[in-house]
Structure formats: C-alpha cells, structure tokens
Amino acid sequence: MATNASAGHFLGIDGMARADLEEILELTTTFAEIGRRPIPKVPALRGRTVATVFFENSTRTRMSFETAARRLSADTIALSAGGSSLSKGESLRDTIEVVTSYGADALVVRHPMAGTAHRVAAWTDAAVINAGDGCHEHPTQALLDCYTLRERRGALDGMRIAIVGDIRHSRVARSDVLAFTALGAEVVLVAPATLLPPAVVGWPVTVAHELDLVLSDLDAVYLLRIQHERITEGLIPSIREYANDFSLTPERANRLPTDALILHPGPTNLGVEISAAAAADSRSVILDQVVNGVSVRMAILFLLLGSNRNLTGGAVEGDR
Numbered sequence: 624m625a626t627n628a629s630a631g632h633f634l635g636i637d638g639m640a641r642a643d644l645e646e647i648l649e650l651t652t653t654f655a656e657i658g659r660r661p662i663p664k665v666p667a668l669r670g671r672t673v674a675t676v677f678f679e680n681s682t683r684t685r686m687s688f689e690t691a692a693r694r695l696s697a698d699t700i701a702l703s704a705g706g707s708s709l710s711k712g713e714s715l716r717d718t719i720e721v722v723t724s725y726g727a728d729a730l731v732v733r734h735p736m737a738g739t740a741h742r743v744a745a746w747t748d749a750a751v752i753n754a755g756d757g758c759h760e761h762p763t764q765a766l767l768d769c770y771t772l773r774e775r776r777g778a779l780d781g782m783r784i785a786i787v788g789d790i791r792h793s794r795v796a797r798s799d800v801l802a803f804t805a806l807g808a809e810v811v812l813v814a815p816a817t818l819l820p821p822a823v824v825g826w827p828v829t830v831a832h833e834l835d836l837v838l839s840d841l842d843a844v845y846l847l848r849i850q851h852e853r854i855t856e857g858l859i860p861s862i863r864e865y866a867n868d869f870s871l872t873p874e875r876a877n878r879l880p881t882d883a884l885i886l887h888p889g890p891t892n893l894g895v896e897i898s899a900a901a902a903a904d905s906r907s908v909i910l911d912q913v914v915n916g917v918s919v920r921m922a923i924l925f926l927l928l929g930s931n932r933n934l935t936g937g938a939v940e941g942d943r
C-alpha cells in the first residue's frame with residue numbers, strides 16, 4: 624500500500640513562485656554532489672517505491688527518473704503503454720489503481736493528453752509527478768534547463784534566451800518560458816507563425832520570425848524538435864525549407880556571441896533543428912542537461928517523498 628496518504632504533487636511550473644524554483648535548484652546542487660561520488664547512492668528513500676507510468680516514448684526522462692530513484696535507494700517499477708493492458712482496453716484509471724496497489728508512493732506520469740497528470744493526481748494517494756502531458760507542461764525539464772543555465776552563469780537574471788522551433792506543440796517551451804521568466808530571463812520565441820501557439824500574445828515573451836536577426840544578441844539558444852507526432856496538418860513547407868530558415872548550422876553558431884550557450888532537450892534531429900557540428904560545439908551544454916536531469920529529479924523525489932511537500936501550489940498544510 625502507498626504510505627504517502629497526503630502526498631504532494633509536482634504537476635507544472637505554472638503557479639510556482641521564484642523562491643520555490645530557487646529552493647529546488649539549491650537542493651539540486653546537493654544531489655549533483657552525490658552523483659559525483661564513487662558510489663552515488665544515499666538511503667534517503669529506502670523502502671519507498673517510484674513507478675514510471677509512461678504512455679509515450681522516452682529515453683532521457685524515464686531513465687533519469689529511474690536513476691534518480693535508485694540513487695535515493697527507492698525501488699522502481701515501470702509501466703509502458705505499449706506493453707500494458709491498456710492495449711487490451713483497460714482504462715487509465717484502472718491502470719493507475721493497479722500500479723498504486725503494487726505499493727507505488729510516487730507515480731511519474733507521461734501521457735499524450737494535456738492535463739493527464741492532474742487527473743491522475745485526483746485519483747490516487749501517491750505523489751504524482753508530471754513527466755510531460757501532451758503540449759502542456761514538462762516541469763522537470765524546465766528545472767534541469769534552469770539548473771544547467773545557472774551552473775554556467777550563476778543566475779538567469781538578465782539573460783536573453785531564444786527558444787527556437789515548434790513552440791506550438793512543445794510542452795518544454797511552455798514550462799521553460801514560465802521558469803526562465805520567473806527567474807529573471809528575457810525570452811524570445813523564434814518560429815514560423817504556423818509553429819507558434821494561438822495564445823502567444825498573452826505570454827511574457829517577444830516573438831521573432833527570423834533566427835538570423837536575433838543570433839548576435841543572445842546569451843543562450845534553445846532548439847526544439849518538430850513534434851511530428853502531434854502535427855496532423857501541413858505546418859511547414861518541407862523539412863529542408865524549415866532547416867534552411869531555423870536550423871542552428873555551424874555558420875549560424877559562428878554568429879552567436881562567443882560565450883552563448885546552446886541547449887536542446889533531446890532527442891535531437893541532427894540536420895533539421897541543429898547540425899551535428901553545432902550540437903558538438905564547445906558552447907553546447909546538451910549533455911550537461913542530460914546529467915543534470917538526474918540531480919533535479921532526485922531533488923523532486925526527495926522533496927515529495929522525503930519531506931512530503933506539495934510543489935505545485937505551495938507546501939502541504941502544516942508542513943511549513
């Protein structure tokens with residue numbers, strides 16, 4: 624049985640205060656230090672069980688949550704939609720009930736529908752972590768991106784960051800815009816009009832349609848994959864034309880300031896949104912993002928299971 628009867632959740636960056644984000648990022652530093660030890664393991668969550676419940680493909684997010692859980696000595700169980708009874712018609716709610724009854728204290732949920740993690744949180748006593756819900760949010764990705772930027776720059780305040788590509792279908796872009804701006808950065812979205820969300824007017828960002836015009840004035844450039852799995856209509860003329868206008872080629876990378884950082888959440892489509900040379904550029908922190916993903920997820924699991932905090936919407940009552 625789940626032992627975490629009044630579990631908190633981590634569902635999105637939306638609604639989080641700067642101080643809450645900073646607290647998680649500070650704690651992440653401690654877990655990053657543990658990750659550098661010869662035996663990168665502490666007993667903090669011994670006896671607890673973390674379930675990854677993924678209804679969409681994943682390499683980094685899933686493996687880093689599993690690695691994070693094991694480094695905290697938690698047990699892990701995993702469900703992938705493809706290999707589960709969902710394909711036999713079982714409902715999401717029944718599936719969640721089954722996973723919880725195996726003793727999961729935390730459910731790390733990824734699903735193609737926006738809002739799924741919020742729904743799951745209403746059904747279970749376990750702590751729910753949103754590992755990506757459709758085009759909506761991917762909050763742990765935003766935290767690891769902020770951590771990576773802070774690690775290199777000390778703070779995001781005053782940084783000018785371009786997020787380039789398929790903003791419309793990207794949960795990473797949504798969570799990053801919220802987190803980067805909450806921490807004091809200025810964000811410029813760069814995309815063809817068809818790949819911008821209809822509601823972009825209300826976002827705390829500026830918009831540009833030409834990458835070449837913004838490159839020389841950036842502290843960081845964040846490239847996004849075209850989310851083909853979420854695109855049903857023709858939104859770009861062709862991949863070649865898209866790459867022509869928006870790919871971070873070696874020539875474009877040369878026009879970035881010498882200390883600008885290059886980020887990508889992965890998986891990269893080399894030759895489309897970023898060239899192999901730009902991904903391997905000395906200013907690229909793409910692999911740092913992968914490494915930092917484990918430390919950030921250790922911090923989140925620890926805060927939820929080790930200290931019973933509710934990260935979305937403040938502390939659990941009586942906890943502060």
Ligand code: NCD
Pocket residue numbers: 683684755761764794795847848888889890
């Ligand atoms: C992202 C995702 O799943 O939203 N990947 C990830 O978690 N590292 C981005 C993407 O799939 O393009």
